[in-house]
Amino acid sequence: MPAVVVNNIVKTYGKKKETTALHGISFETAPGELFGLIGPDGAGKTSLFRILTTLLLADSGTASVNGLEVVKDYKAIRRKVGYMPGRFSLYPDLSVEENLNFFATIFNTSIEENYDLIRDIYVQIEPFKKRRAGKLSGGMKQKLALSCALIHRPDVLFLDEPTTGVDAVSRKEFWEMLKGLKAQGISILVSTPYMDEAALCDRVALLQNGKILSVNTPAGIVDDFAWPLLAVKATSMLPLLHHIEKFEGAVNAYPFGEFHHVVMKPGSTAVQLQQFLEHKGHAGLIVKEAKPGIEDCFIAYMKN
Amino acid sequence: MRTLKFLLQKEFRQIFRDPAILRLIFIMPIIQLMVLPWAADYEIKGIKLAVVDQDHSEYSRQLVNKITSSGYFKLTEYTSSWDASLAEVEHDRADIVLQIPPHFEKNLVKEDKASLFMAMNAINGVKANIGGAYLGMILRDYNREIRTEWIQFPRFSPEKQIEVVSSNWYNPHMNYKFFMVPGILVILLTMVGTNLTAINIVKEKEIGTIEQINVTPVKKYQFILGKLIPFWIIGLFVLSLGFIIARLVYGIIPVGSFLTIYIFAALYLLAVLGLGLLVSTYSTNQQQSMLISFFMMMIFILLGGLYTSIDSMPEWAKWITRFNPVSYFIEVMRMVVLKGSSLADIKYHLLIMTGFAIGLNGWAVVNYRKRS
Known part of the structure; x- marks a missing residue:
C-alpha cells in the first residue's frame, strides 16, 4: 500500500478562487520511502502538506x-501521522520536557513507550529538558519539534521545510536523522526549497507554481537531462552572460555559483562557444564540461 | 478524561508562567474596586459658585452663608460686579453665578417678594443641571425659613406646610458605593471571561500551536473545555476576591445569600466564556480580538445599567440592553446584594442567562473548525 497517494488535487484561494495554489497534481x-517535494517559495508545498x-x-x-x-477518514489519519509545520509551533512557555510530554x-502514549524512536534526536536536547522551548536555539527547536512529531510513532x-533557516551543519545533521527514521520504517514526505537536498531523498517531485514538473529519483532526474552542459567563466561575468545569450548554439x-x-x-x-566568446574579446576564459545537477534540471523544466 | 486533564494542566501551567496575566488577574480587580467606587459618585460636590452681591444686606449675607454651608458649593468669587463674575465663568473658575440685585432685602420685606438671578455654565451639562437644582432647593428652603420667621403664630400656622421626606429603601444612606461595587464586580468578571479567553485561544492561532493540536486526535469538545474551565475557575476566584475587598474596604455584605450569587455567576461566566470563544473563532490575531472585545465592553458597560439607569434610556436602547448579558448580572447583583433577593426572584434572569450560555457556546462551537 502506498504511503501517500495524491490524485489530481486542486486547491484555490480567495473568494473568487482567483489564486490557484495547486493545479491538479498527482x-x-x-511505504518507507523518503520522498522530497522540491520547489521554490509559493510552489504549493505547504498547501499540499496541509491537505x-x-x-x-x-x-x-x-x-x-x-x-x-x-476527507472521510481524517480522524484515523490524525492518529497515524506526524506533522512538523514550517514555522516552530510548540508552546514557547512550556519546557522541552513538558512539550514532549x-x-x-494527547496521542494517548508516553515518552517512555516510544523513547527508542526519538532517542537519537532527543539525547541531543535532553540536557536542556527543563528549559522553556521558546528559549532554545534554532537547531534545538527543530529537534524538539521533530521529537514531538514522532512521539506517537507515526506511520507517515x-x-x-524543516531545514529552512537552519545552518549548514544542523541541516546535515537533520538529514542524517531522517535517514535513521527511514531505517525504522517510517515513510517520510519532506519539502525543501534547497535543490542540493533533493539528492538526499529516495525520490523527489519537482513542484513549480502548483504544477509537478517531474517525479523521479534524483539520479533519474539528472539522467533525463538530455543536453550537453557547459560551465563558463571569464573576468567580466555580466557581459559574458549577455554574449552567451547571443550564441546560436x-x-x-544562467549564473551558477562562480560559473x-x-x-x-x-x-x-x-570549442564553438569558446571561439565565439574569444572573438567577443573575453579574457581569462574557461569553458568546460559540467555535470548537471537537480537545479539545472529544475531550470530546464521551468524553461520548457 | 486523561486528555482533558492534561489539557487543563498545560493551560494552568501557561497561565501561572505568564507573570503579566497573573498580575492582571490579581491586581486588576483590586485597583478597580479600590478606585472606581470612590470616583463614580453621582452626587456633585464642589460646584464653583460666584456670587454677585449688589445688596450687601443682612439677608443677602444669610443667603450666601446658607448656600456655602450646604457643602455642595464652593464660593470662589464674592463680588458686586456682574462683569467680574462673568469673567470667572469664562476662565472656568465658576460654574454658577448667583446675582443678588440691589434692594433685595428691602423688596423682600416691603413688597413681600424679590428676585434673584442664576446663570449656569452649561458646558458641563450634568453639573449645570444638578447644580441649578441644588441651588433652587436651597433657595426654596431659605424662602420658607424667612416666612416661618415672620409669622408670629406658631400654633396656627396660616401657611400650610407639606414637607416631603424621602427615605431610600435598600440603601438608606444613599451610599453610591453600595450601588457601584456590585456593578464593577460584574464588569470585572466579564473582562476575565471574554478578553482572557479570546486572547488565549487567538494566541495559539498566532504561534501556530493550534494547528499542531488540530492534527492530533484531540476532540473539539476536549480542546474547548480545556480552554473554558480554567477561566471559569479564575472568574469565580476573581468574584470571591472582589467580595473580600467589598467586605473589607466598603463593609458591603450581601443581604441575600452568597449561594444565589455564585449560582448565577457560574452560569453567567459560562455565557461570557462562550462569547470569548466566539470572538476567538472570528479573529486571527490578538489585535483583532482585543479590538472586538474592547468594542463590546464599551457597549456592555454603557448599556448595561452600571452608570446610567436602564429605565431612563430611550426605548430602542432598552432593547439593546436586553441582548446585553452584563445588564442581567448587574441587576441580579444589586437585587441580591442590596435587597436580598432569592433564587426564586431571579428565576427569569437565570432562564435568560441559560439561553445566553447555550446560544453563545453553541454558535462558537459550530464556528470553531479543526480544518479550513
Whole structure:
C-alpha cells in the first residue's frame, strides 16, 4: 500500500478562487520511502502538506495517507501521522520536557513507550529538558519539534521545510536523522526549497507554481537531462552572460555559483562557444564540461 | 478524561508562567474596586459658585452663608460686579453665578417678594443641571425659613406646610458605593471571561500551536473545555476576591445569600466564556480580538445599567440592553446584594442567562473548525 497517494488535487484561494495554489497534481510515494517535494517559495508545498494532514480541504481531487482517505477518514489519519509545520509551533512557555510530554499524552502514549524512536534526536536536547522551548536555539527547536512529531510513532511523517533557516551543519545533521527514521520504517514526505537536498531523498517531485514538473529519483532526474552542459567563466561575468545569450548554439544560460551554466543545443560544441566568446574579446576564459545537477534540471523544466 | 486533564494542566501551567496575566488577574480587580467606587459618585460636590452681591444686606449675607454651608458649593468669587463674575465663568473658575440685585432685602420685606438671578455654565451639562437644582432647593428652603420667621403664630400656622421626606429603601444612606461595587464586580468578571479567553485561544492561532493540536486526535469538545474551565475557575476566584475587598474596604455584605450569587455567576461566566470563544473563532490575531472585545465592553458597560439607569434610556436602547448579558448580572447583583433577593426572584434572569450560555457556546462551537 502506498504511503501517500495524491490524485489530481486542486486547491484555490480567495473568494473568487482567483489564486490557484495547486493545479491538479498527482503522485504516489512508496511505504518507507523518503520522498522530497522540491520547489521554490509559493510552489504549493505547504498547501499540499496541509491537505494531507487534514488541516485544509482541497477543491477537488482525492488524496490518501496509508490507504486512509483525507476527507472521510481524517480522524484515523490524525492518529497515524506526524506533522512538523514550517514555522516552530510548540508552546514557547512550556519546557522541552513538558512539550514532549503534552504531545505524547494527547496521542494517548508516553515518552517512555516510544523513547527508542526519538532517542537519537532527543539525547541531543535532553540536557536542556527543563528549559522553556521558546528559549532554545534554532537547531534545538527543530529537534524538539521533530521529537514531538514522532512521539506517537507515526506511520507517515510530514516535514514542511524543516531545514529552512537552519545552518549548514544542523541541516546535515537533520538529514542524517531522517535517514535513521527511514531505517525504522517510517515513510517520510519532506519539502525543501534547497535543490542540493533533493539528492538526499529516495525520490523527489519537482513542484513549480502548483504544477509537478517531474517525479523521479534524483539520479533519474539528472539522467533525463538530455543536453550537453557547459560551465563558463571569464573576468567580466555580466557581459559574458549577455554574449552567451547571443550564441546560436546555446538553449539557455544562467549564473551558477562562480560559473555560468550554458545548456547547449545538440551538435554545438564547447570549442564553438569558446571561439565565439574569444572573438567577443573575453579574457581569462574557461569553458568546460559540467555535470548537471537537480537545479539545472529544475531550470530546464521551468524553461520548457 | 486523561486528555482533558492534561489539557487543563498545560493551560494552568501557561497561565501561572505568564507573570503579566497573573498580575492582571490579581491586581486588576483590586485597583478597580479600590478606585472606581470612590470616583463614580453621582452626587456633585464642589460646584464653583460666584456670587454677585449688589445688596450687601443682612439677608443677602444669610443667603450666601446658607448656600456655602450646604457643602455642595464652593464660593470662589464674592463680588458686586456682574462683569467680574462673568469673567470667572469664562476662565472656568465658576460654574454658577448667583446675582443678588440691589434692594433685595428691602423688596423682600416691603413688597413681600424679590428676585434673584442664576446663570449656569452649561458646558458641563450634568453639573449645570444638578447644580441649578441644588441651588433652587436651597433657595426654596431659605424662602420658607424667612416666612416661618415672620409669622408670629406658631400654633396656627396660616401657611400650610407639606414637607416631603424621602427615605431610600435598600440603601438608606444613599451610599453610591453600595450601588457601584456590585456593578464593577460584574464588569470585572466579564473582562476575565471574554478578553482572557479570546486572547488565549487567538494566541495559539498566532504561534501556530493550534494547528499542531488540530492534527492530533484531540476532540473539539476536549480542546474547548480545556480552554473554558480554567477561566471559569479564575472568574469565580476573581468574584470571591472582589467580595473580600467589598467586605473589607466598603463593609458591603450581601443581604441575600452568597449561594444565589455564585449560582448565577457560574452560569453567567459560562455565557461570557462562550462569547470569548466566539470572538476567538472570528479573529486571527490578538489585535483583532482585543479590538472586538474592547468594542463590546464599551457597549456592555454603557448599556448595561452600571452608570446610567436602564429605565431612563430611550426605548430602542432598552432593547439593546436586553441582548446585553452584563445588564442581567448587574441587576441580579444589586437585587441580591442590596435587597436580598432569592433564587426564586431571579428565576427569569437565570432562564435568560441559560439561553445566553447555550446560544453563545453553541454558535462558537459550530464556528470553531479543526480544518479550513
